[in-house]
Amino acid sequence: MSYLQSGMRSVLAFKRFARSVAEPSDQELVAQALGGEPAAFASLASRHRARVERICQRFFADTEQVRDLSQETFIHAYGGLKGYRAEIPFQAWLRAIAVNLCYDELRRRRRRPEELVDDFTASEARWVSLVNTATPEQIVEEAEQRRAAKLLADKLLATLKPEDRLVLTLQNGEDLSVSEIAEIVGWSEAKVKIRAFRARQALRRQAARLAQASKAEPEQ
Amino acid sequence: MNCFEARSEFVSFWHGALQAERRGDFLAHLRGCSKCDRAFRAFALTAPMLYPIEAAGETSEDSAAIDVSGGPRAGVARTAEILRRASVYRLSPRRREAGWRAVAGGLSAVAAAILVAYLSVAAPSQTLDDAISASMSSAADPNSEFLGQQMPQLLQTNGDLVS
Numbered sequence: 001m002s003y004l005q006s007g008m009r010s011v012l013a014f015k016r017f018a019r020s021v022a023e024p025s026d027q028e029l030v031a032q033a034l035g036g037e038p039a040a041f042a043s044l045a046s047r048h049r050a051r052v053e054r055i056c057q058r059f060f061a062d063t064e065q066v067r068d069l070s071q072e073t074f075i076h077a078y079g080g081l082k083g084y085r086a087e088i089p090f091q092a093w094l095r096a097i098a099v100n101l102c103y104d105e106l107r108r109r110r111r112r113p114e115e116l117v118d119d120f121t122a123s124e125a126r127w128v129s130l131v132n133t134a135t136p137e138q139i140v141e142e143a144e145q146r147r148a149a150k151l152l153a154d155k156l157l158a159t160l161k162p163e164d165r166l167v168l169t170l171q172n173g174e175d176l177s178v179s180e181i182a183e184i185v186g187w188s189e190a191k192v193k194i195r196a197f198r199a200r201q202a203l204r205r206q207a208a209r210l211a212q213a214s215k216a217e218p219e220q
Numbered sequence: 221m222n223c224f225e226a227r228s229e230f231v232s233f234w235h236g237a238l239q240a241e242r243r244g245d246f247l248a249h250l251r252g253c254s255k256c257d258r259a260f261r262a263f264a265l266t267a268p269m270l271y272p273i274e275a276a277g278e279t280s281e282d283s284a285a286i287d288v289s290g291g292p293r294a295g296v297a298r299t300a301e302i303l304r305r306a307s308v309y310r311l312s313p314r315r316r317e318a319g320w321r322a323v324a325g326g327l328s329a330v331a332a333a334i335l336v337a338y339l340s341v342a343a344p345s346q347t348l349d350d351a352i353s354a355s356m357s358s359a360a361d362p363n364s365e366f367l368g369q370q371m372p373q374l375l376q377t378n379g380d381l382v383s
Contacts, residue, residue, distance in 0.1 A: 057272050131264050136250055136257075139264045140234055146268075153269035173270040207262040 026090035034081055041081070045074050048091060052098050058173040059102040059165070061154035069105060073098040096184045099170065103185065106162035120155065120213075123148035128210050156206055164199035171196055221245040226256045230263050234271050 024032070024040075026047070032040035049070065056069040076097050077084075084093055120128070127148045131139055143149045157165050166185065170176045178196070182189045221229075226249040232238050233246055250257045 054272070058270055061269060128265070131261050136233065136247060136260055136264075139261070140236065143234075143264065143268050150268040150272070153266045156265055157269055169270060203266065204262065207265050210265065211261075 027086050030081060030084060030086070030090060033078075041078055044077075044090065048094050049074075051091065052094060055095060055098045055174065056102055058169045059106065061150050065105070069098065069101055072101055076101065095174075099166070099184050103162060103166050106165060109158075109162075120152060120210075121148065124152040124155070127152055128213070132211055156203070156210070159206055160199055160202055164195050164202065167192055167195040168199040168203070221249045223249075223253060223256050226250065226253070227259060230260060230267075231271055234263075234267050 026044060029040040029044045033044065052070045052073050053066055056066040060066055060069070073094065077094055080097075084090070123146070127142075127146055130142055134142070157168070160168065167181060170181045170184070171178075176184070178189050178192045181187075181192045226246055229238060229242070229246050233243065238246060250260055
């Protein structure tokens, strides 16, 4: 089995290598786009679209919103292509644009007051109850199928301050280090650490409140 | 498996990426450690947003609107679509209206010039109606209109906005 897996891995690595040889690099495409070839930018967008959408999905549950933000990211990227410096990977540059757009959108939205967490729907209540009682395997299995799981997670994260949510999402979802986050959003590392700490504290508080609320309000 | 190791495996477990043996160790640890069990349940509340399981596939249908696969020609058309959207998204209504008015004015002027030029050199046997319909159909060609008039303007506007 492990031979098969390592064989598959080698094949995939070879495919990646062959693709990298055959296809132009991001930097080459950027140079072509700057030289007046719009098709080169289209190739860049095609290459990075899924990744940009994934970043936006970590911030917003609404599909329409995710689509708009990823679109906006490419529009900003196209407009600012002249300012792109080749020493930064194009993907990281794009991520910084997407993250800043998501942060702007978080700030534009009105933050939900904490009390709203108690006001969850029946399906969300069932999900909370399941998280509190089911086995870890069942939780993961069910989470894939339940839209309520995502909506509740969004609701829960929406109780955080935009800057707390930003840091938490980048640190956990994107697996970025404190210094990387500081660089993307232009804050000091100390501020990022404080925000991360406060975000975790607030989330723990909210999770405990949810658990309490679901016990008080038995499954319907 | 200790608590630190167990917590570092939350994401892998969530994505079903743990090997059977490791997964067994992880679950055994959660069964025996109430703190990690609670931590995992708290993690599961936000994980659907932070670690979406179907992250890439969910919006692929919607984003097909600017799908940029399908060859260089399709790429050009789609980039034009991005640029068009850029102008729609970013311009204020006042500027957008002024821009469209300028485009419409320019197109009318070009159409009028073509009409006059054509009429002055048209064959005498051709009727006036034929000449007008022929020139109007060439002016209304969406591709020539876009590439000739709107595309440079949109590029210019987009550049102005960003700068």
